[in-house]
Amino acid sequence: MIFSSAKIQTTGTKRRGSLGQILLLAAGFLVLVGISALSVILVDRAREDNDWVVHTVEVENQISTLRLRIRTTESAARGYLLTDEQRFLDEYLAAAANVRSDIDKLIQLSGDNRVQIANASELRTPVEARLDEFAKAIGFAQRHDTAGGIELLRSSDSGRATERINDVASRMRAEEERLFAQRTQTADRTERFASIVTVAGSGLVVLLACISIFLVRRSIRARDQAEAQLRDANLNLEATVDERTADLREANNEIQRFAYIVSHDLRSPLVNIMGFTSELEELRNEIFKRIAALHAAASQNPALPAAARDTEPTLDAEDQQRLAYFSEALEFIKSSIAKMDRLISAILSLTREGRREFRPVRIDTRELIEAIVTTVAHQAAEGQAEIHIEPLPEITSDRLALEQIFSNLIDNALKYLKPGVPGKIFIRARTKLGYAIFEISDNGRGIDPKDHQRIFDLFRRAGPQDKPGQGIGLAHVRALVRRLGGTMSVTSELDQGSTFTVTLPINWNANRRNREP
Amino acid sequence: MSAAVTIIMIEDDEGHARLIERNIRRSGVNNEIVPFTSGTAALRYLFGNDGSGLERKGDALLILLDLNLPDMGGIEILQRVKENKHLKSTPVVVLTTTDDSQEIKRCYELGCNVYITKPVNYESFANAIRQLGLFFSVIQVPPAAT
Numbered sequence: 001m002i003f004s005s006a007k008i009q010t011t012g013t014k015r016r017g018s019l020g021q022i023l024l025l026a027a028g029f030l031v032l033v034g035i036s037a038l039s040v041i042l043v044d045r046a047r048e049d050n051d052w053v054v055h056t057v058e059v060e061n062q063i064s065t066l067r068l069r070i071r072t073t074e075s076a077a078r079g080y081l082l083t084d085e086q087r088f089l090d091e092y093l094a095a096a097a098n099v100r101s102d103i104d105k106l107i108q109l110s111g112d113n114r115v116q117i118a119n120a121s122e123l124r125t126p127v128e129a130r131l132d133e134f135a136k137a138i139g140f141a142q143r144h145d146t147a148g149g150i151e152l153l154r155s156s157d158s159g160r161a162t163e164r165i166n167d168v169a170s171r172m173r174a175e176e177e178r179l180f181a182q183r184t185q186t187a188d189r190t191e192r193f194a195s196i197v198t199v200a201g202s203g204l205v206v207l208l209a210c211i212s213i214f215l216v217r218r219s220i221r222a223r224d225q226a227e228a229q230l231r232d233a234n235l236n237l238e239a240t241v242d243e244r245t246a247d248l249r250e251a252n253n254e255i256q257r258f259a260y261i262v263s264h265d266l267r268s269p270l271v272n273i274m275g276f277t278s279e280l281e282e283l284r285n286e287i288f289k290r291i292a293a294l295h296a297a298a299s300q301n302p303a304l305p306a307a308a309r310d311t312e313p314t315l316d317a318e319d320q321q322r323l324a325y326f327s328e329a330l331e332f333i334k335s336s337i338a339k340m341d342r343l344i345s346a347i348l349s350l351t352r353e354g355r356r357e358f359r360p361v362r363i364d365t366r367e368l369i370e371a372i373v374t375t376v377a378h379q380a381a382e383g384q385a386e387i388h389i390e391p392l393p394e395i396t397s398d399r400l401a402l403e404q405i406f407s408n409l410i411d412n413a414l415k416y417l418k419p420g421v422p423g424k425i426f427i428r429a430r431t432k433l434g435y436a437i438f439e440i441s442d443n444g445r446g447i448d449p450k451d452h453q454r455i456f457d458l459f460r461r462a463g464p465q466d467k468p469g470q471g472i473g474l475a476h477v478r479a480l481v482r483r484l485g486g487t488m489s490v491t492s493e494l495d496q497g498s499t500f501t502v503t504l505p506i507n508w509n510a511n512r513r514n515r516e517p
Numbered sequence: 518m519s520a521a522v523t524i525i526m527i528e529d530d531e532g533h534a535r536l537i538e539r540n541i542r543r544s545g546v547n548n549e550i551v552p553f554t555s556g557t558a559a560l561r562y563l564f565g566n567d568g569s570g571l572e573r574k575g576d577a578l579l580i581l582l583d584l585n586l587p588d589m590g591g592i593e594i595l596q597r598v599k600e601n602k603h604l605k606s607t608p609v610v611v612l613t614t615t616d617d618s619q620e621i622k623r624c625y626e627l628g629c630n631v632y633i634t635k636p637v638n639y640e641s642f643a644n645a646i647r648q649l650g651l652f653f654s655v656i657q658v659p660p661a662a663t
Contacts, residue, residue, distance in 0.1 A: 267614045268585070270637050272532030278639035279539075341637040352617070 021215050028208040035201030042194035049187035056180040059109050059116070063172050066102040066123070069095055070130060070165065077134040081141050081149045092138060096131055103127060110172075113179070119172045126161035126168075133161075256351050263347040270344070274337045281330055288315060288323050295319070343459065346472045350458070354479060358398035360508035365402065365436070366392040369427055372407045379414045385423025392429045393436045396508040401480045406440070408473040409500050413442040415467050418495070435486070436506050441499035447492040455490070477502075485509060522577040522658045524550045527559040527594065528612075529586050533635070537581065537612070540643050544650025556589035560597065563604060570603040577658045578604070582629075584613040584620065592623060599628035606659045610649065 076092035079085070103124055110116030133153065140149030292315045315323060366389060373380070373387050380387055387410070410425065417423040421443065429438045447455060451462035458475040481488045485505045492498035524541070528534040534552050541550065553559035563580075565572035580598065584591035591613065598604045608630045615621075616634040624632050633649065636642045 264614060265585070267635075267637060268530055268533070271614065271635050271639075271642065272530065272536070274637055274639045275536040275642060276532065278643070279536075337637070348616075 021212055021219070024208050024212040024215065028205055028212070031201055031204045031208065035197060035205075038197045038201075039194060042190055042197065046187060046190045046194060049183060049190050052183045053180060053187055055109070055112075056176050056183060059106070060173060060176045060180075062102065062106045062109050063169050063176070066099070066106055066127075067165070067169055069099050069102050070127060073099060073131070073134055077137055078153075081137055081146055081153070084141060084144070084146065089138070089141075092134065096134065099127060099131060113175070115175055116172055119168050119175070123165060123168050123172075126164040129161045130165070256354050259347055260351040260355075263344045263351070266344050267341070270337060270341060274334070274341075277330060277333050277337070284323070284326050284330070288319065288326075291315065291319055342470055346458070346470055350472070350476055350479065353404075353476065354483070356400075358401060358484070360396050360398055362394060362396050363399055363402060364392075364394050365406075365429065365438070368399070368402055369406050369410075372403065372410055375407070376410060376414060379411075380423070383414055383417045383423045385414055385417060385425055387425045388427065390426070390428040392427070392438070393431050393506065395436050395504060395506045397484055397504060401484055402504075405477050405480050405502060406438075408477045409440045409502070412473060412500075413440060413444060413498075415469075416463070416498075417442065417444040431506060434506055435503050438502045438504070439499055440502075441497060443497040446494045446496045446498050447490065448494050449492070452490050452492070521660075522548050522579055522653075524548055524579050524581060524653070525559065525563065526550055526552045526581040527556065527586070527591070528552065528581070528583045529554050530583070533583070536642070537646055540646035541650040541653070543643075544647040544654070546650040546653050548653070556586040556591070556594055559594060563598065564601065570601045574603055575660050577660045578607045579653065579656070579658055580607055580609045582609055582611050582613075584611060584615050584624075592620075592627065595624060595627050595629055608656065608658060612649075 073092060073095040076088050076095055080088035080092055103120065106123070107117055107120040110120055137149040137153050140146065140152060295316065296314075369389055369392060373389065376387075379385075406427075410427075413425045414423065423442060423444065425440070425442045427438070427440050429436055431437070445463060447462055454460045455462050456474050456478045457471075459471040460475075461469060461471040478488055481502055481504065486503045488500065488502045490498060490500050524546075526534060526537065528537065531554065534554070538550055538552070551562070553562065560568075563573060563578075564570045582591050582594060586594075591611065595609055595611070598607060598609060605628070609628070610631040610633065611624050611629045612633045612635060614635050621632050631649075631652075633645055636645065
């Protein structure tokens with residue numbers, strides 16, 4: 001009892017511990033999932049931020065490209081004007097063709113920013129003006145009016161357009177630089193945030209891992225402790241069982257001694273009661289004979305012939321009645337004594353059985369049961385019963401005990417058949433795990449399940465009490481089976497017959513049960 | 518049985534003693550019956566105050582013995598009688614309720630001459646005692662050895 005409560009406590013702690021561990025693991029898993037999700041999001045954001053940074057650089061690059069292109073156009077135009085060489089003309093044409101597309105590309109690139117779109121569009125006018133100038137100058141050159149072309153270039157208001165281009169370009173550049181700084185900062189922040197999240201998450205996971213390691217260690221310790229307790233408990237249990245067994249054996253012996261002495265000593269007064277009752281009976285006969293004689297003497301004429309006096313004197317009705325009462329009382333006393341004597345004898349023989357030493361020998365149970373069946377052949381014929389004996393095993397046991405067990409059971413089967421129904425009694429056996437399991441089944445009147453326990457009790461019987469018996473047989477059989485190291489049970493329903501099952505060890509184990517201390 | 522033979526009845530139950538005596542008488546045995554209800558008193562009578570048994574020298578005795586006595590076991594009395602050089606030839610009839618085979622065997626081993634279990638059934642009882650009485654009437658009892 002002590003140990004089981006300790007065990008319950010341990011189990012409680014363990015359950016709580018394991019629940020904690022599961023929660024911790026779940027928390028750790030959730031944190032990991034959270035970190036992963038955040039990381040994915042943050043990495044995505046960082047990529048986007050970087051894209052924007054790259055984009056800014058691209059825009060700046062495009063601005064430079066545009067300016068370079070304008071310069072290239074200008075220098076090619078000038079080169080052509082000066083040298084009139086086809087090479088410059090080709091260069092000019094190629095560059096001029098690209099200037100517009102450069103502007104378009106710039107507008108397209110800076111499409112995310114309205115200021116820059118405005119700026120880029122603003123570039124268009126001065127660039128167009130410049131390109132017009134160049135075209136005109138090239139026109140002069142093609143007409144070989146180089147001087148006119150030069151004059152045109154000189155006279156034209158090229159400074160302002162160039163200034164505007166530069167102005168807008170630098171504005172755009174400034175804007176892009178501002179964006180660059182801003183976007184770099186955003187990217188940095190995102191990255192920092194990502195690393196903080198990672199570090200914090202990792203820390204949290206490590207912390208959870210530490211806690212769960214601690215918990216696991218604690219529960220391992222608890223388990224070790226519980227195991228040690230269990231081991232102790234087992235050892236103690238064995239000792240306790242031994243102790244209890246010894247106690248029980250002693251108690252059993254004491255009960256047997258007690259039953260023996262009591263039943264024995266009860267017999268002594270019974271002899272007296274019976275003896276003096278019989279003496280009283282004798283006296284009764286004499287007294288009533290005398291009363292009759294006196295009565296006769298008083299009422300009869302003494303002058304009657306002697307022959308008449310010799311006849312048995314009779315009692316008058318009143319005295320007849322007294323004699324009947326007297327006799328009845330004595331009969332009750334005697335029948336009660338006889339019954340008590342039978343009960344005492346039964347207890348005596350049971351206790352004597354309980355003290356008898358067994359002599360184990362190898363027994364062919366089929367042979368033994370066939371011999372019993374032969375002895376009850378007469379009863380079987382009376383009850384129109386057939387007894388079928390199936391192949392039965394050989395076991396090592398006490399012959400007398402087995403005879404008593406089986407003859408009691410077969411006797412009962414024959415005794416409690418259904419009247420008018422031919423009896424069928426089967427005796428079969430099987431072996432299992434070193435035990436022989438015998439079954440004696442009949443098609444008799446059966447036993448109400450509520451009486452299944454009762455029938456094994458001393459002096460208790462079940463069903464209609466129409467057969468002679470003391471209620472000793474099954475109590476005796478069960479006691480014997482137990483002493484032989486076996487068990488017995490019954491399965492039965494009213495009117496459905498009964499099956500008594502006797503399980504006996506196949507080999508004689510000089511078990512503790514039989515060792516008297 | 519010669520008139521000199523004395524029946525020593527050691528029986529603690531007075532009812533039993535009475536029934537035994539009555540039935541012995543009914544069988545026609547008229548010898549003196551000396552009843553004892555305790556082992557101690559019986560031993561004192563048999564062995565005398567000095568315990569030697571010399572006092573009973575020359576007496577022809579027959580002992581009727583119950584085994585269940587309040588102060589000692591009947592077996593002890595039997596043993597002492599059979600060990601005493603003066604009394605050992607005295608016939609001992611054990612008449613008791615004990616029907617334990619071990620006890621019976623032990624009594625015969627110790628030299629008991631007859632062992633009878635008292636039947637509860639009075640007819641059997643009376644019958645047994647009467648038979649015993651008849652037996653007493655023909656039995657030859659030697660006087661206690663000198």
